[in-house]
Amino acid sequence: MSASNPSLVPLPSLLVEPIVRAALTEDLGRAGDITTSSIVPASARVRAVIATRQPGVVAGLECAAIAFRLLDPAITLTIQRPDGSRVAAGDVVASIAGPAGAILTAERVALNFLCHLSGVATATASLVDGAKGHRARITCTRKTTPGLRALEKHAVRAGGGVSHRFGLDDGVLIKDNHIEAVGGIGVAVARARQAIGHMVKIEVEVETLSDLDAALAAGVDAVLLDNMTPAVMTEAVAKIAGRAVSEASGRITRDTVAAVAASGVDIISAGWITHSAAALDLGLDFQKG
Template structure:
């Protein structure tokens, strides 16, 4: 599945901030001290492990912001399966600039490839069940576009990007509104016909109220496997059912086999390990 590119202005802004944070007020004093000003070098981004790759956009942006004339040759695309030792991209340019960009490029690649690889493990765990794995909004502040692109690169489904994407009524909304039905009806009356309304329930007896009030999706929060099966039988395909809570690689297959449509996993973005990528001189 093609991975949607991140808008260029978001990539540029994020990389600019990252480089500024890394360089401080004096720049890369090590490169300035050790490397001749006009020295040219060729480097290779190399995978140190097997997994899924993501992060080419910000990595190359870091290179180009430091050396606009650098020559780059990507060898893989976001969403590619890679093996230990694979060359991901080669870059040729001013040695000082490339070494100054190295850590920021690797940070983006490592974080995003880690999420993509972790997501793929979940996707593979529910293979052939028909259930999709989706992210949540439990993302690193300011880094959401990159983390969600990485989920997609790992084969995960896209959920809400932000609060303006869809109406998702959570437990605190329900509490303030006085009940599931009341909250869904208020949302349905307010929303345009193009806006989906989803509601979170934490008991099986709330599902009927949600469906009757007009919800298109129902999030089943921390349901037991028996209750998930009961919800699937009760809904009869009338709404999209999403399971969340208590999801890990040991439990996700069993949850998928209950017949829910989607399993949302916060761990994809808040607990993915870093992916090991290095920069080697050619």
């Protein structure tokens, strides 16, 4: 169960380190780790492993490595199951050696990132698995933890998914309230097209087939089929006929993703894989001897 995602490109340390540093600063507080500093000799050295307690997909190892390195550069972390690896309960994902005090102090922050991001990757993989046999790709949304968007979107990719918009500035997504505010799909698309650059794509959220007709007539690049049944989605995909990218969204679960994928949509988006994914249980265990 150790297969990984060969196309996964690590996030730059320059991007990740400030996030991890902030988490360590929060945890250390005003006086540092008073438990460890009071009972663990500065000379103590240990070896440890980070191992899984349940099956899933690993993500966040770079965050863990940076957490330990920031506490003490003398700590070495050797990754044995890289991000994107599918693991079984009991698998060792990394081994650690170095000063015991620094390892103990960084442990919780490192595991917080690793468990949460592995949970996101595992949740994503569950939808990817459910959509197998169809062309649909699984994507996340902007429903991310404030400050952790880059990490969570990377974890989605580790789980076999792809990223939606990273933020409000890299794509136009016209939703129902935008349409209500300006009075129609046609006018909304026309205004957006006039304002944006030629490299920016426009997607419109539609809830009915008549809305879909209006979006296609306006020449959109993508349509978000919101809360449609699989049967209606199938009809919508036939209407689109390759003229735009089709995206399904709205209460997508492990139980429903196969039927949604069978409709023929190109993309299936789910917010819960970032905002509500259960953490994957991993632990750090000191090794005797």
